[in-house]
Amino acid sequence: MILSGISIAGFTLSVFCDVVTREIGRPWLWLQLATTGFFAWGVFIGMAVATRRLDHLNLVEITKGMSGPKRSFMEIVNRLVILAVGISMLVFGFQNALNDMGSYRMPSLIPLATYTASVPISGALICLFCLEQIINGWRHGFEGPEDQDDFAGIK
Amino acid sequence: MGNGAIILLMTACFLGFGYMGVPVAFALMAGVLAACMFTPISMQSMIGQMFHGIDSEILLAVPFFLLVGELMTSADVTNRMIRLAQTMVGHLRGGLAQVVTLFSMFFAGISGSSTADVAVLSRTVAVEMTKEGYDRAFTAALIACASTMANLIPPSIMAVVYGATGNVSIGGLFLAGIVPGVLIGIGLMIYSHFFGPVGIRKPRASLCEFADAARASFLPLMIPLIIMGGILTGWFTPTEAGMIASVYILVVLIPLLNRKHVPNLPRDFVYTGLLYSLPLALVAAASAFGWMLAYLRGPDIVSGWIELIAGHDGRIIMLLLVLLFIVIGDFMDAVPAIIIFMPIVIKLNELGNINSLHMGVVLITTLVFGLITPPYGLSLLVASKFVGVRFSRAMFASLPIYVVFFITIAFTVLFPDIVLYLPKLFLPESVGCFKSPTGAGYICPSG
Secondary structure (H helix, E strand, O other), X not given: OHHHHXXXXXXXXXXXXXXXXXXXXXXXXXXXXXXXXXXXXXXXXXXXXXXXXXXXXXOOOHHHHOOHHHHHHHHHHHHHHHHHHXXXXXXXXXXXXXXXXXXXEOOOOXXXXXXXXXXXXXXXXXXXXXXXXXHHHHHHOOOOHHHHOHHHOOO | OOHHHHHHHHHHHHHHHXXXXXXXXXXXXXXXXXXXXXXXXXXXXXHHHHHHHHOOHHHHHHHHHHHHHHHHHHOOOHHHXXXXXXXXXXXXXXXXXXXXXXXXXXXXXXXXXXHHHHHHHXXXXXXXXXXXXXXXXHHHHHHHHHHHHHHOOOOXXXXXXXXXXXXXXXXXXXXXXXXXXXXXXXXXXXXXXXHOOOOXXXXXXXXXXXXXXXXXXXXXXXXXXXXXXXHHOOOOOHHHHHHHHHHHHHHHHHHHHOHHHXXXXXXXHHHHHHHHHXXXXXXXXXXXXXXXXXXXXXXXXXXXXXXXXXXXXXXXXXXXXXXXXXXXXXXXXHHHHHHHHHHHHXXXXXXXXXOHHHHHHHHHHHHHHHHXXXXXXXXXXXXXXXXXXXXXXXXXXXHHHHHHHHHHHHHHHHOHHXXXXXXXXXXXXXXXXEEOOOOOOXXXXXX
């Protein structure tokens, strides 16, 4: 979460400096690269953090209305789907990042991989958080105090 | 396997996993990866497409508009605007209901997020409404409906996403959203006046009280001027306008109006950092989904169906798309809906020779309606949670208010000249006008 905060603070500062340096007639072109870097890393790290905190947007939180083995089954299936996507992000994202070592962003000639590496790292974190949730849920159950609210929508 | 069957499989995976409780971004990607198994497209390129989906400078505006809303909400500066709304309309029948709508119109000019609007109103005016005897279901329904204006009145996150994916002027979309946004506001005020609870009638505020409230909220109300003024004069891009508004709140508003909040600023940044990744994770996944849909010739299939019914009549095409998007908005979030269906929208724009800006504002108005309709009415879900009422009760209370949205959507479709008046006036190029060769004025497409 702190990394997400750093990313948004970072690109607020870099966009600010970009405007200021442009207005005084001495633009720093690399600031735009820094901005997109902070932005991309922020999105993918935030995606992983939201997986751990269960903050992602859902169509319907149908599992909150369930309990017992039915709930455990559904929660584990859901986590396995997320895990599959996370593994794909890790494996294929890593291959993309390796390919991008040979591509560069102009004008600073920074390898494109410094941006695209955010995808496999996010994938790795998503896998870790998913496994953590499956293990904890298996041991202690998936029910939590947040299930009591009416946010589950249509049950 | 034929293209139609793969599209069905992809959609079934997305909706099936989505309704089982898998987060939308992951359900979308699961559908895309399943489709990869039946096409020559590699999974590696689809994961790469996720990155390319967010690698757009225009989308940088999204976090800034969320940051502005979050800073304003947590710094408690919004109370001043609520007081101003109270002095303006608090004496009318259903006074607090009128305050909710008017405040939402003010707040919509500051934040691009409906959820931020719901959070502010639920914490402040909703409590007062309950004390005055308003039905909680009505309160939740009204707050949810009023919050939808945040996605129409600029700055609007939906407009940023639509402009970035559809290559439509964001400044133009911002300006075109003002008319439907204000129409919804006026409609809600008329509904509350004639059909809402009476509330407690209060005396009309004196001119001094109004002047006092206006002075107190002068600084926060400068934000819409900064954002739109910067964009319209061409001084800032929408991203830079969002950043300038954030810096204005950090450097001017919070130190002057709520200095105690300064130590909590890092928390606001951390929270917004997480908050902005949620819609943008959807953008990343939806752009991969949309890419695959376009590869499988989904736009050709759907536009073929629509062409069968509507021929090349732009107005009927638009009405059919509105019906399609009302259904889509019921089942999924607006951001992925815009990205996934953009190739289809572009194809139909060409088919019916429809102005892309007009189509954009019509579809955004339609998707905004999806925020209050079941089963995926996000604003209504959040409002019912915050106000403390069952979702089903809030939904029934919001049913009569749907009329306001139907009228607004119909108006937006049928009267493009009025809806596009502001973009034509301030950003003629955004509507397709071009400079006259004589140098005097603009030449605009007719209709």
